[in-house]
Amino acid sequence: MSGGSRIRPGDVKRRGFLKLLTALTAGAVTAPADAEAFDLDAFLQKHFHQMSDDEKRRTLQRLEQDYNDKYERDDFTVVADGPTPGVKFAYALNLSKCIGCRRCVHACVQENNQHRGREERGDQVEYIRVLEMEKGSLDLEKAVHDYDHEVPAEDKYYMPVQCHHCNAAPCVKACPVEATWQEPDGIVVVDYNWCIGCRYCAAACPYWARKFNWIEPRLPADEINPDTHYLGNRPRYKGVMEKCTFCINRVRKGLNPACHDICPTGSRKFGNLLDKDSVIRRIIDHKRIYILKEEVGTDPSFYYFFD
Amino acid sequence: MAATYVSYFGFVIKSVRGMFTGGPRYYAWLSFLVLLMAAGAAAYYRQAVLGLGVTGMTDQVSWGLYIANFTFLVGVAAAAVMMVIPGYLYHDKAVKGGVLLGEMVAIGAILMCLLFVMADLGRPDRMWHMIPPFGKFNFPVSMLAWDVLVLNGYLLLNLHVPGYLLYKRYRGEEPAKWLYLPFVYISIVWAISIHTVTAFLYTGLAGRPFWNAAILAPRFIASAFCAGPAFIVLVLEIVRGWTRFPMGDRLITFLRQVVLIAGLINIFLLISEIFTEFYAASAHVASARYLFFGLHGHDALVPWIWTSISLNVLALLALVSRRFEQRGLVVRNLPLAMLIVAIWIEKGMGLVFPGFIPTPLGEIVEYLPSANEVVVSAGIWGLGLFVMTVLIKHAVDIETGAVAKNN
Amino acid sequence: MTFSRFVRPILILGTCVLGAGAASGQAVADRVEVLTDIHGYFPCMDCHADQETNPTPRILEEEHEIPLEWTDDDGVTQLVPFGRRVALVDLLDAGAGDLAGDNMQRIGVRLSITDYMQENDLTAADSVWTLVHGGGNLWCLDCHNTDDRDKLVKLNGDLLTFNQSQLLCGECHGPELRDWERGIHGTTTGYWDLARDAGGESFRKLCVECHTPHDPAFPSLTPLAGPITRVDGPGERRTGDTAGHATEEEH
Numbered sequence: 001m002s003g004g005s006r007i008r009p010g011d012v013k014r015r016g017f018l019k020l021l022t023a024l025t026a027g028a029v030t031a032p033a034d035a036e037a038f039d040l041d042a043f044l045q046k047h048f049h050q051m052s053d054d055e056k057r058r059t060l061q062r063l064e065q066d067y068n069d070k071y072e073r074d075d076f077t078v079v080a081d082g083p084t085p086g087v088k089f090a091y092a093l094n095l096s097k098c099i100g101c102r103r104c105v106h107a108c109v110q111e112n113n114q115h116r117g118r119e120e121r122g123d124q125v126e127y128i129r130v131l132e133m134e135k136g137s138l139d140l141e142k143a144v145h146d147y148d149h150e151v152p153a154e155d156k157y158y159m160p161v162q163c164h165h166c167n168a169a170p171c172v173k174a175c176p177v178e179a180t181w182q183e184p185d186g187i188v189v190v191d192y193n194w195c196i197g198c199r200y201c202a203a204a205c206p207y208w209a210r211k212f213n214w215i216e217p218r219l220p221a222d223e224i225n226p227d228t229h230y231l232g233n234r235p236r237y238k239g240v241m242e243k244c245t246f247c248i249n250r251v252r253k254g255l256n257p258a259c260h261d262i263c264p265t266g267s268r269k270f271g272n273l274l275d276k277d278s279v280i281r282r283i284i285d286h287k288r289i290y291i292l293k294e295e296v297g298t299d300p301s302f303y304y305f306f307d
Numbered sequence: 308m309a310a311t312y313v314s315y316f317g318f319v320i321k322s323v324r325g326m327f328t329g330g331p332r333y334y335a336w337l338s339f340l341v342l343l344m345a346a347g348a349a350a351y352y353r354q355a356v357l358g359l360g361v362t363g364m365t366d367q368v369s370w371g372l373y374i375a376n377f378t379f380l381v382g383v384a385a386a387a388v389m390m391v392i393p394g395y396l397y398h399d400k401a402v403k404g405g406v407l408l409g410e411m412v413a414i415g416a417i418l419m420c421l422l423f424v425m426a427d428l429g430r431p432d433r434m435w436h437m438i439p440p441f442g443k444f445n446f447p448v449s450m451l452a453w454d455v456l457v458l459n460g461y462l463l464l465n466l467h468v469p470g471y472l473l474y475k476r477y478r479g480e481e482p483a484k485w486l487y488l489p490f491v492y493i494s495i496v497w498a499i500s501i502h503t504v505t506a507f508l509y510t511g512l513a514g515r516p517f518w519n520a521a522i523l524a525p526r527f528i529a530s531a532f533c534a535g536p537a538f539i540v541l542v543l544e545i546v547r548g549w550t551r552f553p554m555g556d557r558l559i560t561f562l563r564q565v566v567l568i569a570g571l572i573n574i575f576l577l578i579s580e581i582f583t584e585f586y587a588a589s590a591h592v593a594s595a596r597y598l599f600f601g602l603h604g605h606d607a608l609v610p611w612i613w614t615s616i617s618l619n620v621l622a623l624l625a626l627v628s629r630r631f632e633q634r635g636l637v638v639r640n641l642p643l644a645m646l647i648v649a650i651w652i653e654k655g656m657g658l659v660f661p662g663f664i665p666t667p668l669g670e671i672v673e674y675l676p677s678a679n680e681v682v683v684s685a686g687i688w689g690l691g692l693f694v695m696t697v698l699i700k701h702a703v704d705i706e707t708g709a710v711a712k713n714n
Numbered sequence: 715m716t717f718s719r720f721v722r723p724i725l726i727l728g729t730c731v732l733g734a735g736a737a738s739g740q741a742v743a744d745r746v747e748v749l750t751d752i753h754g755y756f757p758c759m760d761c762h763a764d765q766e767t768n769p770t771p772r773i774l775e776e777e778h779e780i781p782l783e784w785t786d787d788d789g790v791t792q793l794v795p796f797g798r799r800v801a802l803v804d805l806l807d808a809g810a811g812d813l814a815g816d817n818m819q820r821i822g823v824r825l826s827i828t829d830y831m832q833e834n835d836l837t838a839a840d841s842v843w844t845l846v847h848g849g850g851n852l853w854c855l856d857c858h859n860t861d862d863r864d865k866l867v868k869l870n871g872d873l874l875t876f877n878q879s880q881l882l883c884g885e886c887h888g889p890e891l892r893d894w895e896r897g898i899h900g901t902t903t904g905y906w907d908l909a910r911d912a913g914g915e916s917f918r919k920l921c922v923e924c925h926t927p928h929d930p931a932f933p934s935l936t937p938l939a940g941p942i943t944r945v946d947g948p949g950e951r952r953t954g955d956t957a958g959h960a961t962e963e964e965h
Contacts, residue, residue, distance in 0.1 A: 043432065047443050087907075094898075102938040126941060129668055140669035141593055146940040161668055170514060176451040177436040178443040194443075196436055197359070197429020200451045202369045206514025208667045212369060212429065214360035238358045239429025254907035254914060265932060266901035266924070278906075279897040287898065293667075296513045307893075 039066070047178065048080075048191045048230070056080055060230060067228075067235055071221040080230040081252040083185035089246055089301060090186070090273040090280045091257075093160060095290070096307035097267040100130050100151040100158030104259035104268065108162075111247055111258035112233040113225055115217035125211045127244040128162040128259060138290075161292065162259070163188060163209035163244035164300030171201035171210060180241070186273070186301045187246050189231035197239040206296045210243045246270070273301070314712070318477050325704040326697035332549075333700070340693040347686010350679045351426060359429055362680040367672035368663040370427070372680050375655030376687070377423035379534070381505045382527065382654070384416035384461065386535020388498035389565050395491045401557035407702045408546060409539050410469040413498075415695030417462040422687045424455075450508045457501045464494040473705045478712045502531045509662065517594035517662045520583075526576045532569035534650035536562045537643040542699065544640055552703045560632075563643070567626040570646060574619060597671070598661040605664075607673045611656035618649035762863040769855060847930050857882060857927070883921045890921075900924070 041062055051059060060078045067076040105128045109116070114125040131143035135155050143159070152158065165188050172180055172188065179194040180201055202210040216238040228234035232248035247257035251270070255261075260268040271278035280303075283289075287305040327337075354361050364371045387409035394403035425431055436442040437455060446452040468487050475482040506524035513519050540562045546552050547559075584595040596602050601609050622642035625631055631639045665671045676684075704710040848856075859867040866874040866882050874882055884891025893899035901924060904916040924932065 047436070050443070084907075099932065099935060100937060101935040102940065106938045129941065130937075131668060139590065140667075141590070141665055143669050145668070145670050146942070148937065148940055150934045151937050152934060170512065173448050174451065174512075176445050176449045176455065177433075178445045179436070194433070194436055195430065196433045198424075198427065198451060199369045199429070200449070200508075202366070203663070204512050204514060206667050208366075208670075211366050213358070214362075214364070214366075215358040237430075241429075251906065254905045254910040256903065256906050261903040263901065264924070264935070266899065266919075269898065269902075271906050279902075282896045283898055286893075286896070293514070298514075307899075 042066075042193065045193050047194050049178075056230075063230070063234065067226075071219070071224055071235070073221060073224065073226060075226045076228065077226060078228050078230055078234050079249070081249075083183050083187075083252070085184075086272075086274055088186045088273040089165070089251060090271065090303065091165075091246065091260075091301065092269040092280055092283045092287075092289075092303045092305050094265075094267040094269070094307065095157060095159060095304050097265045098130075098158040098160060098263075099265055100132055100147070100156075100160075101264065102130050103262045103264060104128050104160060105130060107258045107262035108244070108247075110223065111225055111250070112245075113219055113228070113235050114211075114242075115213060115215075115236075116219060116223065125213070125217070125242065127209070127211065128160050129208065131159045131161060132156050133159050159292075159304070160259075161207055161209070162302070163246075164207050164292070164298065164302035165244075165246065166298035166300045168297060168299045170204040170206065170296075170298060174200040174204035176200065183231070185252075187231075187248055187251075188243070189245055189248065190241055190243060191231065192234070192236050192240045192242065195240040197241065199241065201241055206293050206298060207300075210241050212241055213238050314478070315474070317712070318474055321477075321710050322701050322704070325710040326701050329700065337693065337696065340689045340696070343689025344686050344693065347683050347689060350682035350686065353679055354426070354683060355431070359427075361677060363675050363677040364680075365672055365674070367666050367670060368660060368674035370659055370663065371674055372655065372676040372684050373423045373427040375659040376684055377420050377427070378505060378527075378659060379651050379654040380416045380419045380423070380691070381458070381502050382531030382650070383535045383538050384413045384420060384465075385498045385502040385528075385531045386539060387413040387465070388495050389532055389536050389562070390539070391491060391495055391498070393561070395488070396495070399561075401555050402561055405539075405543060405554060405558045407469050407472065407706065408542060408552075408699055410465050411698040411702055412539055412542055412695055413465045414462065414469075414698055415691045417458055417465065418694055419687055419691030420458055421462070422690065423684070426683055426687060450504065450511050453504045454501075454508055457497065457504050461494070461497050461501050464490055464497055468494065469702065473702060476705050477710065499528065502527050509658070514667050515662050516591035518658075520580065522576055522580050526573060526580070529569050529573040529576055530650045530653060533566050533573050534647050536565045536569070537646045540566070540643050541640055541647075542695075544636060546699060546703060548636065550703045551707045553706070563626065563632070566643060566646065567623065570619065570623045570626070573650075574623065577616075593665055593669075594661045597664050598657065602665065602671060605671045605673055607675065608656050608661060608664075611652050615649045615652035615657060618645040619653075622646045622649065767855075767860050769860060847928050877920070879927070880921045883927075894918075894921070 045059060046055065048056075060080060063078045064076045067078070068074055105126050108114075108127050109124055112127065114127070117124040129145060131140065131145060132147045132151075132153070133140075133156065134142050135157055147153070165182070165186050167182065167186070169182055169188050172182055175195075176198060177194060177196055179196065180188065180190045182188045197212070199210075199212055202212060213236050217236055219235055224235070225233060227249055229245075229249035229252065232245040236242050247255075247259075251257060256270050257268075260270045269279050269283060271280040273280055275281065283305055284303070287307070290304040290306070291300060292302075292304060329337075362371060362373075387406070390402050390406045390409040393399040394406040425434070428434070437444050437452075444452055446456065468490050471487050472482055503524050506527040509515070509518035510520060510523045540559055543554060543559055543562070547554050581595070581599070584592045593602060597605065598608050598612050600606070622645040625642040631642065633639070660674050664673065701710070855867075857866055859865040859873055862873065864875075866876065866879060868874060868882060869885055880891060880894060884894075890899050897918070900921070901919045902916055905914050906916070908914050908916055921927075
């Protein structure tokens with residue numbers, strides 16, 4: 001894993017040989033060069049947990065360089081801020097207040113560098129799905145996903161759903177290569193350089209929170225948020241899974257997630273479950289909590305509540 | 308020692324030569340399969356370049372034709388055990404004679420399983436992440452890790468046992484029991500396990516009520532022991548019709564009985580499932596309702612599942628009546644072919660796809676495989692059938708003495 | 715005295731939102747700073763000081779002349795920004811479109827209403843509104859102090875400045891005030907972790923920044939674009955135009 005082994009463009013012979021070598025040794029079909037430049041360091045990169053601090057540092061540097069090259073920028077930062085002891089994140093969402101305006105959905109896409117899709121709107125990767133629910137029912141099958149009228153509509157209430165950061169996460173259990181796990185502060189993350197793209201986690205998730213990069217993500221350079229985290233909003237690759245990380249790049253610095261701060265209604269509340277003065281604890285103490293699909297036994301870190 | 312290697316090398320050379328020696332029809336069949344493989348390879352290249360977006364899969368229906376085929380073929384692979392048990396445990400000579408062919412079918416099927424999983428991966432270049440100690444293998448927590456383990460183990464078992472037996476036969480020697488019998492016994496349990504683990508892949512997901520039912524594993528086994536032996540019977544009929552492979556009626560009659568009994572159990576389990584879903588009519592019934600009757604105007608799978616059920620019932624009636632057993636090749640085997648198609652539909656359109664519809668958030672997005680996806684699948688089938696064909700040809704060569712050490 | 719008599723367009727000097735200078739912070743119980751545009755100079759008494767007050771609830775027929783511009787203590791010309799309601803909605807849209815990268819900070823620090831109105835050439839004339847609040851049981855002087863129009867008045871006669879307005883709201887809406895003080899009700903932005911050395915500030919909006927005091931119901935909004943999800947059948951399935959599909963052009 002020395003820095004010198006990185007393949008330079010134009011080093012055709014060596015590159016062809018290495019491709020052949022890796023294809024033979026790993027029995028793999030390497031992606032063609034015109035789809036994604038082959039990078040031996042990236043190919044051989046270890047699991048996040050197996051890297052030493054020094055290897056982590058060099059990996060982050062390499063990624064910053066790769067992203068700067070790829071998106072023709074010079075301001076990428078990729079950090080790997082760790083969890084703070086004594087912090088366990090939790091999210092609460094006020095079902096009485098949410099009006100379904102979808103500002104969280106779009107703030108999330110911009111903050112987290114999601115695939116923008118081919119059209120200008122709509123067909124992007126979105127971590128949050130806002131459900132328009134019928135008053136008097138919690139039946140998700142009656143929910144409308146693609147409403148486009150003024151909100152809130154009569155006789156409707158709104159329920160945004162995103163990753164619940166379960167403490168007994170079915171997705172984490174499902175992954176055959178431990179590419180996804182729950183951090184000590186409760187955030188369920190994906191190592192985009194380790195995921196093999198089998199999508200078993202997506203099948204396992206009861207909240208439909210996992211989104212797959214079916215194609216090379218389209219991310220216009222001028223729409224990029226260059227302040228990224230290794231386990232969070234750094235640009236993703238074709239063929240890997242991604243998901244909400246509570247904006248790990250923000251919350252590990254002490255900031256609120258983007259969806260929280262953009263919400264015009266104050267429906268979204270975020271904080272440290274272990275701090276008894278936190279808003280989350282006050283909500284649990286004073287409000288009635290609803291846990292979506294509690295019967296599935298996922299023990300989520302995401303609570304709905306009512307006024 | 309060196310002589311052993313030389314002998315083995317000769318075995319391999321002669322075997323391969325034998326595999327690719329045959330009549331015009333044999334070559335035509337192999338050429339057809341090569342054609343399929345070539346088309347599949349081209350389509351797979353396109354998928355590798357552009358990503359899995361060239362398939363019909365979406366975030367809503369995130370598994371499709373590949374995993375459906377995989378699930379079906381695990382059943383076919385497991386079916387060899389239906390010959391191994393009477394052959395080796397109860398020393399039924401007639402059945403034992405055909406076990407080798409069943410095991411060759413299993414090898415081809417397992418190979419297809421592994422290739423279908425490969426084709427379904429977004430990052431096949433990272434396959435090594437599964438292999439310890441370089442990778443991280445999430446065993447024993449992930450059911451997919453279990454599946455990888457049992458499938459590869461089953462492949463090895465099925466390569467070893469017939470490989471050893473054929474080699475000994477080639478040399479005209481008696482095989483040493485301790486070198487293969489233990490593996491035969493292991494493979495009996497192992498065969499059941501591959502399909503059970505594959506079923507657990509689905510039943511273990513509490514967030515997918517359509518799959519999260521204890522009846523799924525028994526149904527998998529029942530349908531596997533219906534479609535698998537049916538597939539083997541078709542193979543045996545071809546071998547019997549076109550080669551001098553020694554085979555009596557007893558073997559095929561036995562397998563047809565297995566098909567019938569397993570098929571009836573499968574139908575019984577299906578009825579139990581349908582009753583529980585629709586009589587209780589809890590919120591969990593949505594997927595089943597979508598599958599059998601359509602939901603909110605979405606009914607893409609309805610014709611498929613009723614076709615499957617019709618084929619199933621008609622074929623089983625035909626088998627029960629026993630009226631077609633003595634008829635011509637096509638007529639007597641038609642019910643078996645119908646069962647294979649019915650259960651293939653049942654695994655894909657009847658199990659994998661509706662599990663995703665509606666999504667956990669109640670959204671209904673239908674799935675239809677793309678042309679690219681179909682061609683890749685056809686290519687994998689081509690490769691699997693190719694391997695199956697040459698291996699069966701090999702077994703026939705050895706068993707009939709066409710390939711032996713001394714000729 | 716029915717409310718219908720009051721449900722007329724009346725120009726209210728109510729929430730006099732002035733100045734683009736530093737926000738005045740009001741500490742709430744829990745280390746959270748209330749960031750508000752409501753501070754500083756209130757021009758009400760410029761006129762009302764010389765006027766006699768008629769305390770009888772009635773329809774305000776006469777035009778309410780107000781200065782559209784004024785000069786602050788630093789000699790800078792400021793607009794008198796009314797129209798919170800229109801401003802709130804558009805402000806959200808302006809903010810939502812521009813969040814990536816450096817602009818992400820703007821989520822934490824709200825654009826001021828004043829900035830917004832200046833950018834969009836809005837004037838007080840854009841903010842004619844109706845006294846809906848109270849369902850006919852309230853009128854101007856129930857909240858605005860009769861003698862000193864720069865102040866609000868509680869039921870017990872205590873005077874409040876405009877940046878203490880939540881205490882006035884809380885007289886009727888006690889549970890909301892209690893929840894607001896706990897951070898449960900209302901919008902909070904910035905840091906969840908107030909102990910951080912760098913930053914560690916949290917900003918909380920006042921009641922009137924989301925609820926126009928004279929028409930407090932939260933406005934309906936046009937939602938941002940929804941997902942492309944519905945597929946009517948396999949024949950019309952989305953090819954190439956959704957998140958899950960590759961571009962048609964070959965490499």
